[in-house]
Amino acid sequence: MGLQNPQQNGSKSDHGEVIVVTSGKGGVGKTTTTATLGSALALRGKRTLVIDADIGLRNLDVILGLENRIVFNLVDVAKGICKHTQALIKSKKNNNLFLLPASQTDDKDVINEDDFQKVLNHYRREFHYIIVDSPAGIEQGFKNACAGADRAIVVTTPEVSAIRDADRVIGLLNARGIEGLIIVNRIDYDLVRKGDMLSIDDVRDILGVDILGIIEKDDSIIIAANTGEPVVYNPKSKAGRAFERIAARICGEQIPLRTGHGNSFWEKITRRLGV
Amino acid sequence: VLSLFSKLFSNKDSQRAESKNSAKSRLQFVLIQDRAGLNNEEIALFKKEMIEVIERYFVIDHDGFDISYEREGETTTLLINSPIVTKKAERNKYGVNQNTQKENKKDINIQGDIPLKTLTLSEAQKLSNQVSKEALSHAKESDAKDNSITQNQTSETKLTLEVTNDAQGVEAIKDEVQTEAVAASDTIIQNSPVKLPRNKHAENR
Numbered sequence: 001m002g003l004q005n006p007q008q009n010g011s012k013s014d015h016g017e018v019i020v021v022t023s024g025k026g027g028v029g030k031t032t033t034t035a036t037l038g039s040a041l042a043l044r045g046k047r048t049l050v051i052d053a054d055i056g057l058r059n060l061d062v063i064l065g066l067e068n069r070i071v072f073n074l075v076d077v078a079k080g081i082c083k084h085t086q087a088l089i090k091s092k093k094n095n096n097l098f099l100l101p102a103s104q105t106d107d108k109d110v111i112n113e114d115d116f117q118k119v120l121n122h123y124r125r126e127f128h129y130i131i132v133d134s135p136a137g138i139e140q141g142f143k144n145a146c147a148g149a150d151r152a153i154v155v156t157t158p159e160v161s162a163i164r165d166a167d168r169v170i171g172l173l174n175a176r177g178i179e180g181l182i183i184v185n186r187i188d189y190d191l192v193r194k195g196d197m198l199s200i201d202d203v204r205d206i207l208g209v210d211i212l213g214i215i216e217k218d219d220s221i222i223i224a225a226n227t228g229e230p231v232v233y234n235p236k237s238k239a240g241r242a243f244e245r246i247a248a249r250i251c252g253e254q255i256p257l258r259t260g261h262g263n264s265f266w267e268k269i270t271r272r273l274g275v
Numbered sequence: 276v277l278s279l280f281s282k283l284f285s286n287k288d289s290q291r292a293e294s295k296n297s298a299k300s301r302l303q304f305v306l307i308q309d310r311a312g313l314n315n316e317e318i319a320l321f322k323k324e325m326i327e328v329i330e331r332y333f334v335i336d337h338d339g340f341d342i343s344y345e346r347e348g349e350t351t352t353l354l355i356n357s358p359i360v361t362k363k364a365e366r367n368k369y370g371v372n373q374n375t376q377k378e379n380k381k382d383i384n385i386q387g388d389i390p391l392k393t394l395t396l397s398e399a400q401k402l403s404n405q406v407s408k409e410a411l412s413h414a415k416e417s418d419a420k421d422n423s424i425t426q427n428q429t430s431e432t433k434l435t436l437e438v439t440n441d442a443q444g445v446e447a448i449k450d451e452v453q454t455e456a457v458a459a460s461d462t463i464i465q466n467s468p469v470k471l472p473r474n475k476h477a478e479n480r
Contacts, residue, residue: 160298164305170346171310195293202295206302208346 015124016047019131019250020149020178024165026136028157029185032221034133035063036230036240037153040247042097043232046128049088051100051119053145054135055110058102064091065228066099075103077122078115084122093233098127109140113147120148129250138172146173152180153212158187158198167207181212183246188217189260200259211257213246215239303343310344310351318342325355334360 021034031054038050052060055075061067072087077100091097100123103110123130134145146152152173156166166182173180184203191197204211215221220237224230231240245255308318322342329335339358344351 160302160305163302164309167306168309192295195295198295198298202299206299206306 016049016127016130017150018120018124018148019129019151019153020134020145021131021153021155022134022142022145022169022173022180023136023155023162024138024169025156025162028155028162029183029215029221030136030155031059031063031133032225032230033153033155033183033185033215033243034131035060036224036232036243037247037250038097038129038131039064039091039094039230040232040243041129041131041250042091042094043244044247044251045096046251047096047098047126049098049100049123049127049130051130051132052102053116053132053141055102055106055108055141056104057135058104060133061089061099061101062228063225064097064099064230066091066101067228070101073101073103074119075106075110077119078111084119093229108135108144111144112140113143116144117148138169142169142172146176146178149178152178153183154180154209155183155185156203156207157185158192158203163198163203163206170207170209180209182207182209183213183215184211185215186217187214187260192260200257212249213242214257214259215242216260307342307344310346311353326357329357333357336360 021030021037023030031052034050034052038048041048050060050064051074052058053074054060058073061070066089069089072082074087076082077084077087087100088098089101091099100119120130132145132149135141154166154169154173156162170180182203184200187200188197192199198206200211200214216238218231218237218239220231220234221239224234224237230243231237232243234240242258245258248255308314311318313321322340325342326335326337326340336358339356341354341356343354343356345354346352
């Protein structure tokens with residue numbers, strides 16, 4: 001592809017940083033996070049590759065609206081069926097964003113950690129960031145996705161089952177020497193205020209891990225999934241702004257978390273008025 | 276007026292039964308099991324045996340006895356919290372009698388109520404080592420060489436046993452021992468490094 005060595009924050013070496021997005025539990029927003037964060041990083045001018053490691057159940061392509069362009073996939077690259085550059089699909093919306101899709105017909109066990117590392121090594125020098133969308137669960141697919149990761153994003157929702165699984169995954173990541181940071185997805189501050197949803201502080205206390213970002217429950221994410229256009233392209237989306245802040249943090253900017261915990265009188269009044 | 280408004284809102288909130296508290300306590304329960312890699316039965320046994328050991332030295336409140344696993348960053352700490360009703364007895368300078376280990380708690384001769392503040396560091400460590408030896412034999416992959424004991428100024432009567440995997444934390448607590456050893460106290464924090472059992476367990480699955 002004839003790319004220069006990327007210069008970037010946060011990485012000690014001249015090659016890009018590999019970030020695995022994982023969760024343990026399914027359906028908490030891993031794929032959406034990967035697609036949206038990848039788009040946000042690309043919009044910041046970072047050359048970004050998103051890899052769908054969910055072999056057999058690929059979805060990152062549809063979330064990015066690239067499903068009709070797939071020719072080769074991750075397994076083809078791993079098995080040497082195609083050149084590593086042939087399998088990449090460039091985003092329609094941003095020249096800095098590329099997708100390496102999963103195979104839809106194979107099984108998760110068709111490649112192992114070594115294969116996955118080799119695939120990563122093809123791309124490391126050509127991208128600032130490589131974001132790997134891990135499958136749910138903690139089996140081979142998860143192990144593959146973690147192979148070669150420099151750090152991890154653990155996506156969770158403020159629910160008992162999701163947090164429990166996140167905790168388990170954090171343990172597995174620690175055992176591999178990978179630092180994990182949390183994205184709390186689908187938080188509903190109305191429910192938090194009523195005491196019917198765990199707060200950001202609760203999640204942080206229970207998991208004992210720092211929070212990288214918070215995504216409020218937001219209908220625009222559903223619309224984005226329908227259209228294949230991640231929320232960062234939607235100027236009205238709160239979630240879009242939240243993902244932009246997360247991307248900035250990944251790039252090393254110090255941006256405080258917005259926890260929606262304001263308890264001042266005026267915040268209460270504005271809430272009351274539904275502003 | 277403003278604060279009255281604020282009060283009104285917060286009262287409204289606090290009067291409801293909050294389901295998140297239920298979520299929190301249920302989570303904490305399952306996470307103890309997940310992180311420790313122990314099943315229900317093992318935790319019950321661990322709890323029972325811990326109580327037996329602690330009861331050689333203290334009369335404790337069984338209902339308040341609590342075990343939890345806490346993580347901060349990459350450090351996981353086993354916390355054993357036990358409210359003490361009374362301090363049990365003195366055995367030779369409050370240290371550990373050679374026979375103590377064989378003694379059943381009923382056999383312990385209660386000679387007086389010696390407050391913990393009279394403990395010297397070495398005596399405290401002796402006591403600590405004995406309690407921890409048994410405690411740690413239940414924690415897989417434990418490393419008992421860095422036990423320490425410390426005393427905090429507190430009005431509550433509580434025995435807290437901490438097992439952590441962070442050697443630096445142990446040093447910090449040791450320093451505290453020396454500075455606070457003479458302070459009036461009813462709390463013992465026992466701190467000992469333990470290699471994260473959850474990880475090993477997790478790997479094996």
